[in-house]
Amino acid sequence: MIKKQVTIKTNCKIEMTDITASINDFVKENNIISGHITVFVPHTTAGITINENCDPDVQYDLNAAIQTIFTNINIKHFEGNSQAHLLSSLIGVSQDIFIDDNKLLLGRWQGVYFWEFDGPRTRQFNIFYEG
């Protein structure tokens, strides 16, 4: 199994970071011709998603929506960030991405995003390839 840990810095409480280039680099570096990799977030207040890579206004709308719909859910948790924990479970902490001809098999408008729900923080994500 090949694994790589990538560190990123997030700048806002809720923020999407496009990590498609980083995944593409991993595929090139390891000369993965065909198969799939998995991106996994080892945190409980962030997630991984695949979504629109063209109009950044989509990210603006999504970040605003999740801030509104899932707000004020903290009752007992002393850190006050239960909203971020819920969003991590709703979005999920891992995603498989398939590869063929040494290229990511993503749709025309799909990019891979690290989704911060409790930033700003220094964060990691892991990329796994099992060959």
Add this chain to the structure above:
Amino acid sequence: MIKKQVTIKTNCKIEMTDITASINDFVKENNIISGHITVFVPHTTAGITINENCDPDVQYDLNAAIQTIFTNINIKHFEGNSQAHLLSSLIGVSQDIFIDDNKLLLGRWQGVYFWEFDGPRTRQFNIFYEG
């Protein structure tokens, strides 16, 4: 890696299409005895889920609920379909399904669904098997 792209036509804005038979066909055609396949949607306004395959009223209730809970979230995106993008991230664009004895290892009431959030459209989903 074996891959197949299937095209479907959706008829409503929000609609679940049962694709279990199509996945079953793929497993039979390729004589997959054991392992798993992955269904992946190359779109950013649709998703894949596993849910109740018996009472169609479940689908009615789920479609109505997501239409209500996640409505009116569009602020900036020019296409006006940010709700569909959010639902795609919440439901997810891929799902693994395990196989044994050449049969899908689904629970008694589970079916696999393509979930349209911005139809009607002509759509694709990909099925991957890595052997």
Add this chain to the structure above:
Amino acid sequence: MIKKQVTIKTNCKIEMTDITASINDFVKENNIISGHITVFVPHTTAGITINENCDPDVQYDLNAAIQTIFTNINIKHFEGNSQAHLLSSLIGVSQDIFIDDNKLLLGRWQGVYFWEFDGPRTRQFNIFYEG
């Protein structure tokens, strides 16, 4: 493929059960050194998630939040549990967990949870390893 079915008993309508120890047992029993396992729930009113394993107040807040945000969505389904079906699709019925050096590659605060949305019931989850 190695597979194991584990039975658990849930005690509340909405409840998270930590199944990390059970997954760890599977990894030890089968001496899995490296790779990944998949946990899959064969039910349509429960899910699998990875979240905070330390402060149980996080679970309290998450259970309260999903009960509130997704309540009263039942319109047609005769069993009256459409909320549980929606939550199953939002959280998802499977999760991959990676392993290296015979240990689960989870983050410092991550545990694996069976999430009941329509209990109390006797439930199963399946663990798959493809070698």
